[in-house]
Amino acid sequence: QEQLVQSGSELKKPGASVKVSCKASGYTFTSYAIHWVRQAPGQGLEWMGWINTNTGNPTYAQGFTGRFVFSLDTSVRKAYLQISSLKAEDTAVYFCARRGDGYNKFDFWGQGTLVTVSS
Amino acid sequence: QSALTQPASVSGSPGQSITISCTGTSSDVGGYDYVSWYQQHPGKAPKLIIYDVSKRPSGVSNRFSGSKSGNTASLTISGLQAEDEADYYCSSYTSRTLRVFGGGTKLTVL
Numbered sequence: 001q002e003q004l005v006q007s008g009s010e011l012k013k014p015g016a017s018v019k020v021s022c023k024a025s026g027y028t029f030t031s032y033a034i035h036w037v038r039q040a041p042g043q044g045l046e047w048m049g050w051i052n053t054n055t056g057n058p059t060y061a062q063g064f065t066g067r068f069v070f071s072l073d074t075s076v077r078k079a080y081l082q083i084s085s086l087k088a089e090d091t092a093v094y095f096c097a098r099r100g101d102g103y104n105k106f107d108f109w110g111q112g113t114l115v116t117v118s119s
Numbered sequence: 120q121s122a123l124t125q126p127a128s129v130s131g132s133p134g135q136s137i138t139i140s141c142t143g144t145s146s147d148v149g150g151y152d153y154v155s156w157y158q159q160h161p162g163k164a165p166k167l168i169i170y171d172v173s174k175r176p177s178g179v180s181n182r183f184s185g186s187k188s189g190n191t192a193s194l195t196i197s198g199l200q201a202e203d204e205a206d207y208y209c210s211s212y213t214s215r216t217l218r219v220f221g222g223g224t225k226l227t228v229l
Contacts, residue, residue, distance in 0.1 A: 045210075047217075047220055061217065100167075104211065107170075
């Protein structure tokens, strides 16, 4: 069965970097795009962008350019989200989601990774 | 990016029906049949319950239905059950920013 499993919670200091992983199983990894979604504490879902798992080409939403990088390692079926120069306002749960057979259909989600930025 | 507009909260009694609206513009909800809805219980990942405005993934109860009129999409839950208490988010493809979510609606089952 299709599944996305994310790496564990992270506690980082301001200015540091973090890399969150999202491991896919149960389907052909390169056949479906991976999207990233942020959820700040007590807030709603915010679309961050996506990565084409076939070409590796990333697309970033407004507000997620510069410090945010999407990448892949297809040999281990993983997608990554790296955030550099962390700020307190980056504290959030980050989800990866598979875009299924539909243009706006996020059919499988990772369990979420809590990134806490605090001095 | 501007979020789609949803009511902050709705409530209903067990067995009743409720509807959650999701209002956008002609650049997103009104322009494309690519509206999806997600259910999120506290501390959990979102779960897809409706896609392409009104399609239900396999395994999702037929108590959940979706529709659209103009720039507003709607999610209806019939026969409310205690387990339906959760946050609900709409999402749309948008020509301006590719994807956008609604602000979320907290459903309380009285």
